Amino acid sequence: MSRVAIIGSGFIGRAWAISYARAGHDVVLWDEERDAPGKALAYIETILPDLEANDLLEGASATDVRARMQSVATLDEAVAGAAHVQENTPEDVEIKRNVFGRLDAAAGPDTVLASSTSAILPSAFTMDLKGRARCLVVHPINPPYLIPAAEIVPAPWTDPAVVERTAAFLRAAGHSPIVMKREIDGFVMNRMQGALLEEAFRLVAEGYASVEDIDIGLREGLALRWSFIGPFETIDLNAPGGIRDYAERYQQIYARIFPSAQWRADWTGPVMEDIEAERRRQLPADRLAERQNWRDRRLIALAAHKRRADREIGR
Incomplete structure (x- = not known):
């Protein structure tokens, strides 16, 4: 070593x-x-x-x-x-x-x-x-x-x-x-995470959903699949004929959404008042460290589960 x-x-x-x-x-x-x-x-x-x-x-x-x-x-x-x-x-x-x-x-x-x-x-x-x-x-x-x-x-x-x-x-x-094949601002993970965060801020700023409802959408929805398969494999498995079939069936949905996503909510602007207030109702500031420790213990449990699943079910 x-x-x-x-x-x-x-x-x-x-x-x-x-x-x-x-x-x-x-x-x-x-x-x-x-x-x-x-x-x-x-x-x-x-x-x-x-x-x-x-x-x-x-x-x-x-x-x-x-x-x-x-x-x-x-x-x-x-x-x-x-x-x-x-x-x-x-x-x-x-x-x-x-x-x-x-x-x-x-x-x-x-x-x-x-x-x-x-x-x-x-x-x-x-x-x-x-x-x-x-x-x-x-x-x-x-x-x-x-x-x-x-x-x-x-x-x-x-x-x-x-x-x-x-x-x-x-x-x-x-x-x-x-x-990565070459450098770009944000690399891969922050660009992907940023795309989700930008949309989350837009949805709250325009009053379409609450902070908790958006968290539920990821926590109890998309993230469950994404914790063991990524977005490309997800759509490859979500249509009978695979990824090309998915694109042919559903591309128009995302094409219709795209124009409404071409603006930024100011993360430090008025929308932050609503987001921070809701998060502090969910988790008081004096419990942040406690919740961070809880998160890490959940990550330990998840990492252990994924390793067992890899051995028993396969990757």
Whole structure:
């Protein structure tokens, strides 16, 4: 197994640490804030027993997985000998440029430098690097130890062999990489999620449905199928003759809808007053952290169920 360096050990960094250590890698955490890696490891220690209890540690014990992680004092020490670096610093292009400059100077020539950024194109912070061919984005849905999908986004100059190597590395760690052919704002997941959110805001802004009714539509409707098959497979199975048959039968519905979707509701405008008020009636602000913990426990249960279903029913 390889050495993996986690650069930035907040929410995303600590989640990646679990994922890579579970896969058997030696994981080192470094952060500009000296006490952050210790806090991350303390949090990880509270999560590992639940993962072990739900058979989500690949047969290892919580103790064994924890033993594969350590913090280090310097960035140079973190990347020394690392095969893969996962950067998780704030969503600020200047910070990314600075950190990647330091990583490119310190890491060995064969080390892959990956950013967890969810919004910044890799070309924006790697263009001036000597080793820019080994740089790319690996963007997870948080937390990656429970949600396997991760986007691999190359810059125009990223070596295709680095993309292939990173995809293989992620698959070996239990992930399902989305291998993009080229970069675009929002990548894949945020563009898909954004399309749903834009429509959700429009429906509330124009008074067609409540926040809870829209959540029900996803939670108790579309998301049930989408949790194990995607939108293309869904429509392939929703017409007798498959995906072309579906398009011929139903394209006119979506063509009719499309013109009414060509405007944006201002997410911070008047509609937010209604949306926030309804959400706070559903969940008071002082219970947000409690509900976040509930969400993560549900994700653990769902991940365990999907693994069992994959074994017993097939993918």
